[in-house]
Amino acid sequence: MKLDEIGNWTEVKLEIIREYATAYSKILSAQMRPKLHHFYIDAFSGSGLHISKISGKFVAGSTSNALDITPPFQGFFFIDIDKDKAQMLRKATEGRENVHIYEADCNTALLTEVFPKVQYEDYCRALCLLDPYGLHLDWEVIAKAGSMRSIEIFLNFPVMDMNRNVLWKNPENVPADQISRMNTLWGDESWRDVAYDTRESLFGYPVKADNDTIALAFQKRLKEVAGFQHVPIPIPMRNSKEATIYYLFFASPKPVAADIVSQIFDKYRKPGDQ
Helix, strand or coil: CCCEEECHHHHHHHHHHHHHHHHHHHHHHHCECCECEEEEEECCCCCCEEEECCCCCEEECHHHHHHCCCCCCCEEEEECCCHHHHHHHHHHCCCCCCEEEECCCHHHHHHHHHHHHCCHHHCEEEEEEECCCCCCCCHHHHHHHHHHCCEEEEEEECHHHHHHHCCCCCHHHCCHHHHHHHHHHHCCCCHHHHHEEEEECCCCCEEECCHHHHHHHHHHHHHHCCCCCECCCCEEEECCCCCEEEEEEEEECCHHHHHHHHHHHHHHCCCCCC
């Protein structure tokens, strides 16, 4: 199978997640009263291996990094709709009974198969990576995670896909199917009030908001609508031309978790980032 080639921004993201996942597993493994069962969830898991565009070398994916963390997670849930990637993961994890792989749409698998296994009342906790390739995630998944109190998330907020396909200068020309994709991720159409100012530009169109404004509005939504109590300012992930491809969000019910991630984010923020 041809492996995905990844840019430097993806390598940075993988390192951020690896750093926090290591701290997360260490903290939860040490808790004894009560003893907690902690899991790792990857909703767009891929094959577990990539190729760096910069060096041409193999780069371990998020699933491979998670499997190598010490002390270990007690279970893993990996989801990918691509059968070849799912099969490669099965081969790589053969013999590991605590690894569960789903070849499915993550929006369905998370709600019906995975999240029910990590209930707060059962002393279960989970770190969940929601890293779609674009506007492929359902707000219902985010909201469910926020309401459960047992799940922390890293979330790829795909602002480049939004700008290319939805957040046009003339919103009247946006195709209906692209609007539907945006509504699905955002949860409703309130993104319109964030993305566009009612003032008209010189060309007669509404004034479009910048990326940071849209991202910070989503941060507020994660807190006030999804119910995550602690959501640090996201970190913009940029390509070699300094264009923002997406924002990496973290959301948690725990203040200490947000503090740890904020410190990690600050290590990788570039000058001028919020």
